[in-house]
Amino acid sequence: MTNASAVEIEKKIEKIIYRTALALDDNDWKSWFDLCDDAFFYSITSFSPEINKKMTYFSGNKKELVGLMDMLPKHNTDHSPLHRHTSVYTVEVADEGQSAKAISSVTIYQNMLDGINSHLDSGESRLFVIGKYFDEFKIEDGNPKFLSRETKLDNRRLDKGSHWPL
Amino acid sequence: MGQIVTNDGQNVSGSPKNDSLNDTLKRANEAFIKEQQNIFKNVWVPVCHESELLNPYDFRTSSIGNDNxxxxxxxDGKVNALLNVCPHRGMLIERRPQGSFLEGQASGNPKRITCMFHAWQFDMRGNCVYVAREKEGYQDRFCKDDAGLRRLRCSVGFGGFVWVNMSDQPVALLEEWIGGALSPIMRQISSSPLEVVHYHKEIIQTGYKDEILNGLERNAGLAANLFFPFGHFASHNADEKTVPNGENKFPAPNATKSVKVNLFPGYIFHLSGPTLHVSTITPVSQNQVMVENRGLAPTSDSEQERLARSKHYNSIFGPFRPLKSEGPTPNGKPESNSPELSKHYNEEWVRWMEKHYNENGSLTNRVVAQGQKANPNLESEASGPKVVVVGASHAGIAFADKLRKNNFTGPIAIFDRQVGGPMERPPLSKGFLLGGGEIVESKSLLRQKKWYKTNKVRLKTQSIVHSVDTKQKTITVNNGVVVNYDKLVIASGAKPRELPDTVGVANAFTLRQPSDANAIRQAANNADSVVIIGGGYIGLEVAASLRKKGMVVSVIEAAERILARVASKPLAEHFQKLHEKHGVNIFTGIGVDKINHEDGIFAGVVLSDGNEIKADMLITGIGVFPDSKLAADAGIETQREDGGAILVDEAMQTSVKDVYAIGDVSIRRDQSLAVESVHNAQETASIAAAAITNNALPAIQTPWFWSDQYDTKLQSVGIVPVGESDIYQVARPGKKEGGISFWSYRDENLIAVEVVNDPATYMEARQCLDTKQSPDPKQISNRSYSPIDSGGARS
Structure with a gap:
C-alpha cells in the first residue's frame, strides 16, 4: 500500500466518522447502519473511579440495534435533540489497507425540547456527555465500513435521557 | 417541586389554603431540612458495598444529609465510617470518591488520612496520630488523643453492604432496623460474595419523596405482599406465565422473576432475573434528589456470565435503558398496588417528621408504637403464643422439643437475637475454625427448618427481647411489639467475659456465637500467631484448632495449671503434655499485665513477669457470665442484686410464678456451682418441660461433658470437685494404646471419671455413677479389673 492510498483511506475514515455524527444527530438510523458492516458491534462504556471498574452501559450488534430502533416509537423518549461535536484524533491503517482504527473525541450537547417544564426549559442547550469514540473499520475496495464502535464516556452521572447510540 | 404533606397525610402543595407562593416555598424548604435532620440522620444508610474498598487502606467517600x-x-480488614471533616478547622479532608491511603500523597503520609490544610493525620479508625507542631503550638493545652475523627456507627452485612447511621443512638440496631424486610432476598444475596460491577448516578428534578412515590407507581405488575415495620416493604413479580412457582434463583445466571425490597426512606434492593440492582437516594434540595444505581454480580462469574448479566441489567436499570410505555390494562386502569404502599410509606414519613411537630413524644416511643401497629402478623402474636421462650440456645430448643414430646399442644414461640437458625456451639471452637463453612451451615444447625414446621414451633430470629412485664405477662420485642405469654422460659444463656483492655481492640476476640467463630476464622486466615488467654476447655480447643492451621499458639493461664476449674490435675497434666507435643506454648501461673496494640490493632501481651509475647491476634477464653439482665430488670431474683444466674427451684421456676429459667442462665437454689454444658442445658430443659406439662420431674442425671482436641477425645462423667484436698485420682490404662482414664474418689466413693480415647471405659464409668456403684480404687488401675458389678456401692 502506498502512502498516497493510506492517506486516501484516512480521509475516507474521517469522512465516515463525520457522516455518522450527522446521521446520528438526525436520528437517521438507516443511514448510519448503511455505514456499518453486518458484523458491526456497538457499545457505550465508562470507567468508574467510584468502584474502580470499567463498565458497559449499553451494547448490541447490528441486528439488535436495528430491532431497538424499530421499537423506539413504543418507548417513552426525551425528544431533546443531541448534537455531536467530533474531532478525529488518530487513524491507523493496517493489514495492507484492509482494516483501520480511529480515535475521536466527542462532546454531545442536548438542545432541550421537553425537559421537566418545556415552558421554561425548551430551547436551552446543555452539555450532555463527553468522551471518545474508539472505532474499528473493515476496508473493502478502498471503502471503510464500521466493524465496531466503543463510545467511552467520562460521565457516570447520567440523568434520564437518551437510550440510543451516542 | 416536592410535595408538602401535613401530619394527617394531606398534600397541601399548591393548595388554595396556602396564602402565598412564598409560604409554600418556605414550608417546602422547612420540610426538606426536617427530613435531613429527622430522617436521614437517624436511619441506616447503605452507603456503599464492601467490594468498593477491597483492600486495607482503601476508602470510599459519601455523604448523608449534609454531612460528608x-x-x-x-x-485488620474491618470497615470503619468516619466523619470526613478535620476536627482542627472543620475542613473537608478527602475529596476523591474512592482510593487508597496505602501510598503517600502530595500532602499525606502513607497509611494516613491527612488533612491537606494543616497536615493533621488520622489512622483508619479515625484516631489522630499526628498534629503538626503539637508541643510547640499547644504545649499541654491539647493532646492529639483528644482529636480523632468522629466515628459513625457502621456495619457490614446484608449482601456485603456498608451501612452507616449518623446517630450515636440509633432508634434500632441495624438488624432490628432491617428486621425481616430483606428476608425475601437474603438467601440469594448472601449465598456467594458479590461485587459492584455497574455504577451510575442521576439527578432527578423532584423531591426525594415524590421520586419514591412515583417509583411505587412503577411497581405495576408487582404484587406487594409483605409489609414490615419502619416503613419497609417487599414486592414480588406476579408474572406466573414465565415462572410458575419458582422464586428468583439469583445468583444463578439463568435466574428469572423479580423481587423488590424498599427500605425506608428510599433504598431499593431489586433482584431482577440474574441481576441485583440497588439504588440509594440522597436528597440534594427540596426539589432535587440524587439516585445512585449499583449493579452487583457474583465475584465468581465467568466472562460470559458477566456479559449476559450486564446486558440484562442495562436493559432494565442502565442509564440508556428504554423507558417502555406500560400501556393500559384490560379494564383501562393501570395495575398498581401503590395506594397501600404509599400509605405504608407516608405513615412512616409522617411519624419521623412528627418528632419536630410534637416535642412531647419521643421519637422512639412513636416508632415503638408504630411497630405495634404496622405488622399485623406480629400484632396477632399478642393473643397468640402461650409458651414463650427467650433464647434459641441449646436449652431453649431442647425445651421446645421436650414440651412437644410431653404432648403439649399449645403454641410455642422462641425469640432469639441472632441472625439465622440456632446452631450447635461445640463445633465452633473445633472444626469450624479450620475452615469449611459447611460444617456449621449443614451439620451444626440445632434443628433443621423442617423440625420447626413439624413441631409447630415459631422461631423468630433477630428479635431482641427488651423487657418482661411479669404482672401483665408480656414481653416487649423489637420495635415495641408486645407478646403475651402464659408461661415464660428464659434460656438466654451466658456471655463471654472480656478483659477491659481488649474492648475495642481489633483482632481481639472472644468466642461464644457463630459470628465470633466466623470472625476468628477470617482473622486466622491472615494471621501467623495467636495468644489465647485462658487455659480452659474453650481456650485449649481453639489452641488445638489454630495449631492445626500452622499458627504459633501461646496459651496463658493465670492459675497454676490449665483446666484448673473444670478438670482433675492428672487430666490437666495429660492435656498440657498433649499440647506441648503439638508445639503449643503454655504459660501457667502467670498473668497478663498489658495488652499491646498498634493503631488499635492487637500486637501482643506483656506478662506479669515482664516478658512480652508478640502475636497477630488474641482470643480471650476466661469463662462466661449468665445473661440475666432481662430477668433482673423484671424483678426476677438472681444470685446477686447486680446480676449472676437466675435462681430457680427444683422445677426450674424462678421467683416469679410461671416464669422459668433453664440452661447456662439459671442455677438451682441448692447448687453452689453453675454448670455450663450441653448436658445441663438438656436436663434443665427437660425439667421445665415436665413441670409445665404437669409431668413428674425427670431424675437428675450424672453430668457429662466431652471435648475434642487434635485426635484426642475426652469424655467425662460426674463433676470433679477441684480444689478439695480429700479428692484423689487413680489412673486406669485404656483398652487401646493412647487410652487412659482418671477416676476421682472421695474416700472409697467414686465421684467422677475423665476418660481419654476410651469410649468403652466411659460407658462403664457412666453406668457406675448412674447406678451409684464405686469400683475398688485399689484395683481400678488394673486393666483386667472390671468396674461393673464389682460389688462396691457408694455411700
Missing part, C-alpha cells in the same frame, strides 16, 4: 463521610478499610 469517609469509609475506610483498616489494616
Amino acid at each position: 463521610i469517609i469509609i475506610c478499610r483498616a489494616p
